[in-house]
Amino acid sequence: MTQWTLDPETRTTEPASLPKMRGENVNVFYGTKQALFDVNLAVPEHQVTALIGPSGCGKSTFLRCLNRMNDTIDIARVEGEITLDGRSIYDPKIDVVELRAQVGMVFQKPNPFPKSIFENVAYGPTIHGRASAKADLEQIVVDSLRKAGLYEEVKERLHEPGTGLSGGQQQRLCIARAIAVAPEVILMDEPCSALDPIATAKIEELIDELRENFTIVIVTHSMQQAARVSQRTAFFHLGVLVEEGPTSEIFTSPNDKRTQDYVTGRFG
Amino acid sequence: MTGYLFLTIILFSLAAFYVGRSAATRFAVAGDRLAVHSRPIYHGAFAAIWVGLPALVLVLVWLLFQDGVVRTLVVQSLPPSLTEGASSSQISLFVSEIRNVAAGRIFAEPRPEIAAAAERYASWTVLANWAMVVVALCMMALALFLARVRISPRYRARQSFERALDIIMISSAALAILVTFGIIVSLTYEAIQFFRLVPPTEFFFGLNWEPQIAIRADQVAGTGAFGAVPVFTGTLLIAAIALIVAIPVGLLSAIYLVEFANRRVRGIVKPILEILAGVPTVVYGFFAVLTVAPAVRQTGSLFGIAISPNSALVAGGVMGIMIIPFISSLADDALKAVPQSMRDGSLALGATPAETITKVLVPAALPGIMGGILLAASRAIGETMIVVMAAGLTANLTANPLEGVTTVTVQIVTLLIGDTAFDNPKTLSAFALGLVLFVVTLCLNVAALKIVQRYREKYE
Numbered sequence: 001m002t003q004w005t006l007d008p009e010t011r012t013t014e015p016a017s018l019p020k021m022r023g024e025n026v027n028v029f030y031g032t033k034q035a036l037f038d039v040n041l042a043v044p045e046h047q048v049t050a051l052i053g054p055s056g057c058g059k060s061t062f063l064r065c066l067n068r069m070n071d072t073i074d075i076a077r078v079e080g081e082i083t084l085d086g087r088s089i090y091d092p093k094i095d096v097v098e099l100r101a102q103v104g105m106v107f108q109k110p111n112p113f114p115k116s117i118f119e120n121v122a123y124g125p126t127i128h129g130r131a132s133a134k135a136d137l138e139q140i141v142v143d144s145l146r147k148a149g150l151y152e153e154v155k156e157r158l159h160e161p162g163t164g165l166s167g168g169q170q171q172r173l174c175i176a177r178a179i180a181v182a183p184e185v186i187l188m189d190e191p192c193s194a195l196d197p198i199a200t201a202k203i204e205e206l207i208d209e210l211r212e213n214f215t216i217v218i219v220t221h222s223m224q225q226a227a228r229v230s231q232r233t234a235f236f237h238l239g240v241l242v243e244e245g246p247t248s249e250i251f252t253s254p255n256d257k258r259t260q261d262y263v264t265g266r267f268g
Numbered sequence: 269m270t271g272y273l274f275l276t277i278i279l280f281s282l283a284a285f286y287v288g289r290s291a292a293t294r295f296a297v298a299g300d301r302l303a304v305h306s307r308p309i310y311h312g313a314f315a316a317i318w319v320g321l322p323a324l325v326l327v328l329v330w331l332l333f334q335d336g337v338v339r340t341l342v343v344q345s346l347p348p349s350l351t352e353g354a355s356s357s358q359i360s361l362f363v364s365e366i367r368n369v370a371a372g373r374i375f376a377e378p379r380p381e382i383a384a385a386a387e388r389y390a391s392w393t394v395l396a397n398w399a400m401v402v403v404a405l406c407m408m409a410l411a412l413f414l415a416r417v418r419i420s421p422r423y424r425a426r427q428s429f430e431r432a433l434d435i436i437m438i439s440s441a442a443l444a445i446l447v448t449f450g451i452i453v454s455l456t457y458e459a460i461q462f463f464r465l466v467p468p469t470e471f472f473f474g475l476n477w478e479p480q481i482a483i484r485a486d487q488v489a490g491t492g493a494f495g496a497v498p499v500f501t502g503t504l505l506i507a508a509i510a511l512i513v514a515i516p517v518g519l520l521s522a523i524y525l526v527e528f529a530n531r532r533v534r535g536i537v538k539p540i541l542e543i544l545a546g547v548p549t550v551v552y553g554f555f556a557v558l559t560v561a562p563a564v565r566q567t568g569s570l571f572g573i574a575i576s577p578n579s580a581l582v583a584g585g586v587m588g589i590m591i592i593p594f595i596s597s598l599a600d601d602a603l604k605a606v607p608q609s610m611r612d613g614s615l616a617l618g619a620t621p622a623e624t625i626t627k628v629l630v631p632a633a634l635p636g637i638m639g640g641i642l643l644a645a646s647r648a649i650g651e652t653m654i655v656v657m658a659a660g661l662t663a664n665l666t667a668n669p670l671e672g673v674t675t676v677t678v679q680i681v682t683l684l685i686g687d688t689a690f691d692n693p694k695t696l697s698a699f700a701l702g703l704v705l706f707v708v709t710l711c712l713n714v715a716a717l718k719i720v721q722r723y724r725e726k727y728e
Contacts, residue, residue, distance in 0.1 A: 069616060074530070101618030111609035114632050123627065174613070181617055245664040 018086060019186060020045040020215040021066060021103075026080035028061050028070065029049035035061045039241045040082075041234055043185070048207060048216045048236035050247065052223060054262070057236040059219045063187050066217060067103035068096050086183070101128055103185040104178035107193050110170035112162035112177075117154050120173055121145060121161040139182055147213075148176035149206050168199025175206065179214075188209065188218040192225065204229050223263055227251050235259045269397050273404060275328060280408045284415065285478055288315030288672030305426040314425040314481030315415040317432040323408045330400045339562075342389045347381050361676060366441045384636060412503060413573045458690075458699035465693040469664060473497065477663035477674075479683060479694050494697055498663035500704070501578070502673030507648040509584025509669055510591060514644055517588075519637065523625055525596075526603040545593035553657030556586035561658065573670065576660070581669040583659040589650055594644040595637075602630055602636020635720045640717035646709040652677040676701045 019042035028036040036058045043049050043066075051059035059072070061222050068089060070076040082089050089099050101124070121141040124130075129138035141158075141246050145151035150172040154165070162173050171191055178186055188207070192200040207216060207229045226233050229249060234244035235258075243259045244249065254260045289312030295304060343351065343359060351359065362382070369378050369386035370393075378386070463471070474495015481492035491648060497708070526532050561582045568575035575581070606629050614624040631638065660672030661682060681699040690696070 052657075069612065072612070072615060097618050097620050100616055104618075105612075105616035106614075107612060108607060109609060111607070111613040113610060113613065113628050118344075123614070123619075127617070127619050127627070174607060175619065194615050 011202075014057040017041055017196060020085065020235050021217075022083050023062065023065065025079040026062065026065060026077070026078065026082060028058070028065060029077045030073070035239055036065075037239045039236075041241055042081035043215060043217055045215050045233065046211055046213075047231040048211050048218060048229050050233045051217065051236060052221075052226050052262070053236035055221075058233075058239040059236045060177060060189055061239075062236070062241075063189055063215050063217060063219050066185070066187055067100050067102045067105055069100075069105065071096060103187060104181055104183035105187045106171070106178055106189070106191050108190040110167055110174050112165070112170050112173050114161065116159045117145075117162045117165070117173060118158040123178045124164050124177060128181060130180075130182065139236075144180040145173075146177040147179050147210070148172045149202065149209075150176055166199070168195050168202060171195060171199070171203060172206065173224050174205055175203075175210075179210075183214065185215045185217065188216065190219050190221060193221060200225070223251070223265075235262060237262070269401075270327070270331065273401055274324075277320055277323050277327070277404065277408065280323070280412070281316040284319035284408075284412050285312040285316035287313040287412065287416060288419055288425075289486070289706050291416065292425070295421050297473050299402070301305060304421045305423060310425040310429050311419050311423070311430045313548050315412065315419070317429065318415040319411045321432065321436075322411060323404045326407060327400060327404055328344065330403075334393075334396050341392060342366060342385055345388055346385055350381055387722050434500045452706070455699055455703045458696055459703040461690075462693060462700045465696065470494055470498050471697075473625050475665055475709070477679075479697050481680070481692070481694050492693065494693060494707040496676075496697075496701065496704070498665040498681050499674060499676055499701065501665060501667070502659070502663065503649055503677075505580050505669065505673055506584040506587065506659060506675055507645060507666060509580060510588035511641070511645055512652075513588025514591045514595050514648075515641060518592045518640070522596045522599035522603060522640035523630075526600055527621065527625055527629070540587040541596055542593050544589065545597075547590070549590065549651065550657070552590050553654045556582050556654055556658035560586055568670070575670045576672040578658060578660040578672040579670050579679035580659065580673045584653050584669065586658060587651055587654050590651070590654065591644040591647050594647060595640045598640025598643065599637045602633035602640070605636065605645065606632045635722070639720040642712050642719070646712040646716075649712070650677065650709050652681060656681050676705050680705075 021043040021255060023039055023041045026036055027034065027039075037060075037259060041049075041062070048087050051063060064070045065078055065082055066089075068078075070078055084099070084103065088094070089103075089225040099262055112121065115123070121144050122137055124136060125140045131140055142151060145154065148216060150169060154173075162170065165173060171194075175186075175191075192203050195203065201233055204225065207218065211231075218226075218230065230247045232244065233247040233250040235242045235250060235254075235256075238259050243254060243256045251263050252258060254263060284717065289308045292304075292306070292308035292311035331346040337409055346362065348364065348544065354362075362385075365378070365382055366386045366389050368374070369382060417521065425685075430655050471494050474493065475497050476493040476495045477498050480495040523539075525538055525541075557578075560581070561577055564582055565575050565577060610628050610632055611624055614628045617622075619627070655675045660674050661678065662672065663674050664671055666673060680698045680701050681696060683701075686693045
């Protein structure tokens, strides 16, 4: 196995300015159709980066490149370079399974496994052998549920099916499940689009807390959400990264006309 | 005669349809569109059903009872000298003789009483048939009149038609249930006859099965023993071997087809796999006897193992191949029904495809897979042709797959082939075996249904 996982020593010695993840000249094709054109984007560590843009603009496609989930689509082809801590993740020597353990993902629709709440969270740590003893595993599960802000609500029924929770709780369960693997980056693909406003507020609050320990990239359709939770925003349009920068700048003084039209609600 | 009557009913219904439709068309065209409740086609259909359905039911009921009534009348008209003190079976003999004579199948000169009765029988039957035709025609005419009177712009023919359709669908469902019920009743009745002759304790717990007892005094036959345990264990042994072959192969091929095979491979492999289900079982039978059994025997003799020519291994193995498609196609459906989001969720946590399959997909699809396995199991237990050809005839209480065993279905076939007498435990034991088989496969099917229902779509 390649020594892909960086040990903490080398990580601390890296310059703070180095982005956690970076895409350089990323082109993505679905069959003959090109979905992304020369995207260059850096994802800084311990910040929330929001990807916004109208439907079909390629923001989800870019997100799925970051943990190689596009590999599961037969006709998808990715060109260019994407790095995690300076290492290319499309390097043939990279183990995609380990990559995904480091770059976790939360999906648009809550997708808990048809198992108990406990088993849902324990799934990742078990397959990666993170816990040697049963007590360790329990600790990881409880910690993850706590970090996802779900523990107090479900502590009485850890062994009931995760599918029995409400939509918002299910989504937090999915976040807990991702946290339990101890990733460095968490990708979120419109995590609130299937939720009501109260559940959305809880998830947004949670995202802000998670920033402390994880680097987060979130795709969202809601510009208010991007403004509320993110530090940096990237605006995609028709497969092109139009503009990216600090969220406050993108929303108040965008350079590009298209960005301005979009964030002021003129289209999209 | 009845054939023409059915044809007449259909023609009358068609005529009624046109009458109803044209009547409705007239006011639909003339009147205010909103005031007309139903479209003409519903008025037509309504009239057709009113004309056709009652007449059809009448004719069917009539046919059901006509013969019984005529028979009773004829028996009553027989001179008392014949019927006095005659047992019911003697009367049945008379009746069948009368029927034969009436149908012109005369083997010897019939007695004058019988000939006279046959004449009466024939004439009454003709009379009854004509009466049926007349009553049916009158009924249809009356129904057509009533339906025509009711057709008006505000008449809700659409709802009436719906209701009539409801009734038709309910009767179709009821028919299936009635047939099942009839099978159960006839099986149970004969099985009870059997248990009058042989105690149930012997049948269910006896270890010796030699049912080929003589039904004529001059036959050479067994002494008669009806302990069915070796037959049941033989069935279970063969079914178990079949499942041991079919479950891994079926399940793994389904997983391969759903999760790994590309579209082209899938397009080739899946139909071929499904052809297995289309091969006639008799072909599997001689494949087992002529190809597999000698090969297995030779292989065994290489290692110095004696294998019976009709071993459970061969019958079960070939049966296992036959039921692979049941498991693979149901598992295939179940796996495909697991949402893509489950796969994505697992892969995004850094699980390998194999971990995703064993830990997420198969558990999520388990109800469907279990349903397939139970269906295959009940098929294996009830399968007849392969085991008749490839398994043994002698009941042998063993768990050794290299020996010959017999199964319930094989025994039923051999018991009912050739001369059969229905007051003989040999024949009746077939019904007891059939009842047990029926109950077991029914239980398996019910269990399969329950499992599938209980756990269905828990992942949504």
